[in-house]
């Protein structure tokens with residue numbers, strides 16, 4: 322008998338066909354109030370699940386007594402209770418590296434858009450407010466040759482550093498718990514403490530995973546340490562930042578501007594105070610959102626799933 326897999330997010334039919342070679346597959350385009358009850362029923366005898374964003378915790382796992390593997394089609398896995406999964410002997414996997422360049426392009430685009438006020442200028446032109454040559458009130462700030470601080474110099478952080486170093490001549494500081502020799506050697510990145518990075522950087526880019534250690538990593542104290550001219554970019558997860566402190570820092574001029582791909586609550590509520598600020602550029606969590614990359618992530622997730630269900634060690638097993 323084939324193992325049973327649930328795919329709980331829309332994936333390309335090629336990915337489904339690949340999984341079907343090994344598994345009986347039940348698939349959902351998305352989980353919502355309509356599909357969730359059926360998903361829970363299907364979970365009772367499922368051996369593997371594939372998708373992203375689903376909170377996999379004790380309550381959910383109690384509904385899935387046969388489960389052997391949980392596969393995220395994302396690199397971040399803060400939706401998974403890893404301790405609970407290991408206690409039950411259930412494997413967990415993610416999809417690192419295949420998205421690095423795409424996410425770095427997005428984050429660099431966000432950085433440029435924030436620095437040069439591109440969405441605001443676009444609106445000005447489209448609203449018919451471009452009446453004469455623009456003056457100082459619409460000037461942006463330079464990116465080239467400015468100092469970039471990357472908190473979380475991992476796969477994505479390195480791809481951002483590469484663009485900053487070779488494309489924009491930016492001196493780079495970074496902070497991790499451990500040194501990243503590749504970034505130091507290839508991109509001239511300098512390792513430093515978090516506080517030193519915050520004090521020295523013109524652009525502060527947050528790219529860590531969300532963990533107990535990084536939840537609210539950037540708050541009032543950290544915004545106060547940043548330059549008043551600093552631009553803050555968050556590409557990690559919303560909860561790594563204290564959003565109330567961020568709004569305050571943006572309103573009081575503690576920092577100049579922010580570019581955000583992620584929010585504490587997603588989708589962000591339309592009346593969120595961040596959205597009313599002119600010096601904030603927002604994106605709807607689109608770091609890896611291009612077809613080719615999402616295809617690679619889904620296929621890698623599927624390979625992890627199939628390997629785990631065949632009794633092999635999945636290539637991206639989270640340890």
Ligand SMILES: NC(=O)C1=CN([C@@H]2O[C@H](COP(=O)(O)OP(=O)(O)OC[C@H]3O[C@@H](n4cnc5c(N)ncnc54)[C@H](OP(=O)(O)O)[C@@H]3O)[C@@H](O)[C@H]2O)C=CC1
Pocket residue numbers: 396397398417418420424472473474475476477478496497498499500528529530531532534535556557558582583606607608609
């Ligand atoms: N906006 C989007 O669409 C996307 C968001 N992401 C988010 O970005 C995160 C990073 O992705 P990726 O680069 O692939 O992951 P990696 O695991 O390759 O890199 C994470 C980096 O963060 C550092 N880090 C971890 N914990 C801490 C800490 N407590 N303090 C300081 N640094 C820390 C790690 O270094 P060390 O272990 O030495 O501390 C490592 O260098 C993902 O987990 C996800 O949440 C990723 C892709 C797309």
Ligand SMILES: O=CC(=O)O
Pocket residue numbers: 394395396397398420608609
């Ligand atoms: O946020 C995206 C991810 O892959 O993690």
